Amino acid sequence: MTHIAKPRVRHPGLATNRLGLTRRDYEGGMSTLCAGCGHDSITAAIVQAFWEMDIEPHKVVKTSGIGCSGKTPAYFLKEAHGFNAVHGRMPSITTGAHAANRELVCIGVSGDGDSLSIGMGQFAHVVRRNVDMLYVLENNGVYGLTKGQFSASADRGSKAKRGQVSREHPIDPVLLALSLGAGFVARSFSGDKEQLVPILKAGLRHRGFALVDVISPCVTFNDHHGSTKSYEYTRDHVNALVHADFVPPAEEIETTYEAGDARTVVMHDGSRIQFRKVPADYDPRDRDRVYAYVRERQRAGEVATGLLHLEPPGRPGSETDFHGIHGTADAPLAHCSFEELCPGATTLEEIQRAFR
């Protein structure tokens, strides 16, 4: 079993959102992931974000591929249709769903193996097509279900649990998305709900493709000495993360970060990751400078987190999202009446004049 149904208990004292729903109404089945898995924290942040955004759960489509991340849509929004697709193919399923019904809110959950190895083609093209979706990449550097092989995001020199050393260059989804033209690129950390929830909310609100790469260490297969994704390594090397506090619309996204501030996040095992704030000359709208900045921090051994890049929306009519590109009607295609779609017998006669 990958999920266990939770009893539906409504406590009279629970806070409700504008739809009159409690946070519990946005939950799903019980998780069967390892105790302490970062993915479960992300699930909780997703629940929180949807609840705070007052989104009707059944108007959401939640999709995933294969792997630990692929299981998670079962753990949130039980009143939403979910699609646990095949490995690396979540983007195409989501593209089809969004094409058919543009009114649905799409959230896709993927992993580093799902997005950067088997599904990198689909990842690249869903960015390029600018499908209106929130793409959450739960990034732990390993394949968990097959017991600890390196993924494409594993750092060079990182050591696997059984001793092998990763010798290939890692693929960074943030740099990839930036170079592919994504209009919303964020990185966060599963342990920092305070940062993650506003980013998810902003991603849900963004029109077009929104990537949130969430570092989510694997407590079972990638937490040993020699791994660059272990807590020990993180404590020693990735101790300074940058938070870019540019999240529209401003009033909806709350943050406690102050400019020039720095803070330390205590993770579930007691390890710490330091986050730093937005540098004074940082412009999240400038794709090239964002790219350069992320690379610069990487060279310094840091992982920059936050809403790193956000492209300002285009003028009305010049939308570059999927349906803007396709010039699709405002009403969902799946709702078109047959009378609207079928040209009829008389037109068929006319069409066939060209066949004589």
Add this chain to the structure above:
Amino acid sequence: MNAASAQRAAPRVNDMAFKIGTVNGTGSASANGLLRRAIFRMGVPVSGKNLFPSNIQGLPTWYEIRANARGHTARTAQFDLVVAMNPATYARDIAETASGGWVLHDSSWPLPRGLGREDVAFLGIPLARMTVENFQGARTRILMKNICYVGAMAALLNIDLDLVKELLRETFAAKPKLLDANFLAIDLGADYARQRFDCPLPTHLERMDGNEDSILVDGNTAAALGCVYAGATVAAWYPITPSTSLVDAFTAFCHQHRKDPDTGKNNFAIVQAEDELAAAGMVVGAAWTGARAFTSTSGAGLSLMSEFIGLAYYAEIPSVFFDVQRVGPSTGMPTRTQQADIQFAAYASHGDTKHVVLFPSDPRECFDFAVEAFDLADRFQTPVFVLSDLDIGMNDWVVPKLAWDDAYRPDRGKVLSAAELEGAGTFHRYLDVDGDGVPNRTLPGVHPNGAFVTRGSGHDRYGAYTEDSEPYSDVMDRLRRKIDGTARHLPAPEVAWAEEPSGEGRNPDGDGSGRRVEIAPDGSGGDPAGSPSNKQVRIGLVTVGGCRGAALEALEELERLGVAADFLRIRAFPFHPSVEAFLQGHERNFVVEQNRDGQLLNLLATETSAPKESLIPVRYYGGLPMSRHHVMEGLAPYLQARTAAAAATTQTVPAQTPAVPSEERNP
């Protein structure tokens, strides 16, 4: 040598084939289309087969046109007239000319030595010289050379020049300058032919009224129209010959007929995917969300799609896959035709899967089956394949006009509405509520009670994940019942019974004239089993898809030879019950198909109880459309044995010929 000096075969009217050999990229396609369409407008049934290379410019290409008053327009291997415009293929083209036929060539330069054939007449026309003298610019001269040979052919074959000019007028209505040039080229060719040769040739064309209610169309265009009429709104695809023109046509029709009249916005979305995996995923995602969605591909693409095909089968998502087959395996011969995906489509993807497959035989059926495919997919919540091929998909066929009933409404199957879900309690996606193997389905965004997680992993009848034996097997068993249960709802085979040699026709619809009568293709009528002696005397000729024309022509030849052959054309898989009955009614079923391994035969052997030894392969898989002689070659061993047996038994029983003991023969 001139036309008069060759030994002439008996002159024939409205029964001929000709072939034009050119270089690809020289604009000959429009010239050839002109000939084909002019013949069509003369009322003569006609087909055009484009044999083209996988190349953009510079390689040999051929165009074959067959005109036949009786509607026999399958490919033929012998050509009454060959237009040899490509020196690189002179030898081959001249060799394919029928004895007593003609070769039209460009006499601006002498023909190379050693190409002559005593039994063929050479008609030289200085096309290059004429176009250089009359036209300016290299490209124009190349194009006008083609139009020149059209003019000459029109004169030689008695193709109505007014019709040719009418077609040109329609094409160049907005470009009068081009029209003048084309008219001049037509006249140059026609005048030259008339002055130098006896026009028309003894084998030529005459106006008739064979095409009153027909159209000339290719299968991909017709299939695309079917998608428009069925209400498909999402297409996702990856370019691949020979299926690309299907989506191209769909795109064009959508832009003409699917724009919102008020906003000008599109009531469709056509996505050119990054590969066939993604194309299939988008189709599945869109169909899952409630749109009618399809993809169009060929064998190589279907290989990539098979991952999602298995998911769509197991998660029960309606989806339509057009496979315009080409020659495999691997890249194979991308611009040649074959029926080599039959077995693959029937069971595509890993695990226990079986699919609904429709086999159109011509563009008309591509239209009809496209609409039917969407209904079947929705009704049975499963992938449906429409298997045409390059010959059907890309070549123009004369078929009855496409018909549309405005009363048609799509069968969207068991989709629960918000009202039905309201107060309905927990929804169970895979519960066989009606006992027909087809569960209820819900769409995203409709009602909170309809929510569930669709998954390709093990699930039970309630839609929940499972790794337990019984709940897993329970769903798999229902899926088998569901798919097997489709057989009676799919297009039934086309059947035609031979008249009894004795005259006591088994066919209830027979008109007693000895003429072959086709039964309406609902699979009913006639007693397929017949008597035990009938089983041995009569043979079954079984075929599928685009082989129909060649098989029907072969049937006529068999009739002339006194062989009673019953005809069965498979139109869908899983097989209609009448298929098994037909096969069991014949001791010998010759299975005519276009692949090396007898894929239809194998499927018949696996999926019916017909004895394998009753299925005899007749295969051609060289990549060109099948013709009558391929069928007859396949039947040759049987026919020879039959003749030998007849000779051996003439002393005791006259006039009967089958290779079976005399006491079992039909009197």
